[in-house]
Amino acid sequence: MAISKVSALGIHHESFSFHMVLRPVGISASEGKSLRKFPVISALDWRTVVIGLAADSGCGKSTFMRRLTSVFGGVAGPPKGGNPDSNTLISDTTTVICLDDYHSLDRHGRKENGITALDPRANNFDLMYEQVKSLKEGVSVVKPVYNHVTGRIESPELIEPPKILVIEGLHPMYDPRVRELLDFSIYLDISSDVKFEWKSQVSLSLSLPSLSLSLSLSLSRSLLLWLLVWQRDMAERGHSLESIKASIAARKPDFDTYIDPQKQHADAVIEVLPTQLILDDNEGKILRVRMVMKEGVKYFDPVYLFDEGSTISWIPCGRKLTCSYPGIKLFYGPDTYYSSEVSVVEIDGEFEKLEELIYVESHLNNISTKFYGEITQQMLRHADYLGSNNGTGLFQTVIGLKIRDLFEQIQAEAASKQAITSPK
């Protein structure tokens, strides 16, 4: 099959290494020339950092990814000159690969066998491992492309090793070999109630009447048409709420068996739950977001409130800060999560005003910002993104900054190792 041939086509970049230098890490021209005589373990002047993100919302175009690539700067888009329907996103520093591209069975194949995309039997983990390993070692790969619209596997694309490689999809931490390659892993855990609310809100916005008519029609005719379409859309909407419920329920068994257990391997889990501030909140607008951070992860210091290791429950609204209903509530404390030591930071509520956001940011510690207000600035820059006024956006931005910090620590370590081994 075409896919098994693809892995054999890795291309070595040794001859190109010095043309590809974007940030030489303090090596002068003379040192660079002499370095060339010595065997180089990594052909590039940076060590590719691999991040895994487990998420159920389709690939690459998610808000999380856009916030992450924004922290590093640059605009992310599909590979230039390649398939415009590619799931891969490339920016100056980051490449985001969609793990759906490693489906071994396309939609037709899965239907025939009666299995979902969540099932590991529908995915080629051997190829995934080989290619992530190659990219981490500085070798370009030619990887398959899966088209979500047609459900078919299309002709492969060339991916060059980036500074930061993010693998996003359903199974980034499923295979133990791939897990070993990850420098940092995140699991986005959205509760079924919130999932249902989000999807039904989307279908609501879809069904709003959608006609624009030109001048030659009379007003009454246009109203009639509008009414007909609206009626049809209302019928469709009721219909689609049922199908949303049914599709969440149908996928749940496979989800719980194969996807959910990856939580225990993640270095950070972002849980999105319904709020506890309003007793009958059935609109799903106010969210309670918990960031569960594993202790003892290399290059990663968990975020804390006020005093590390203690348990804090904090309501910032009061004399200094006025908040609108239902306000904001924070929590921080140590905990155990699937038999690992973790620290949990939690935000319940919504940010109505800029000052609330900056107030909360100024009291969080270990957030790896380079200047005061960086998180607020990032959130404002993308105020139109989903979650920009609650914990989802805030914690996604924090994770982005922690990854930047992790990346810089790794590069500094790699550079100092090279400085030690380079000749004088």
Place this chain on the structure above:
Amino acid sequence: MATTIAGVTLSTTRVVTKADSAKTQALRSPSLNHPWRRVHQFGGGHMYVGTMAATPESISEKVTESIKLAEEACAENPASGECIAAYDEVEELSAAASHARQKMKESDPLETYCSDNPETDECRTYDN
């Protein structure tokens, strides 16, 4: 004028009969499933029904079709592999539809120009 009115009536009927498919943009292009429905090109753009919900017609049609197929598969045996695989397909297609919608929302001409040419005067940003 007469042709316009006749055209409108025809389109009205078309909208009603297409009640269970998605948006009405296909009024101007032949429907793949019903090739016997002729396309009437209204000269000079007299009649134009556009959609503002901005989901590409093809994807949202696929979503509705997959929902129908899933319901059929599950009517027989709700616990079968076919039923579950069918709903997984619904999920995949609706995710693709929402991505496509987002993509279409983002096609602001200034943004696309600036992403390709950030150094031009219109696109300079000052971050301090």
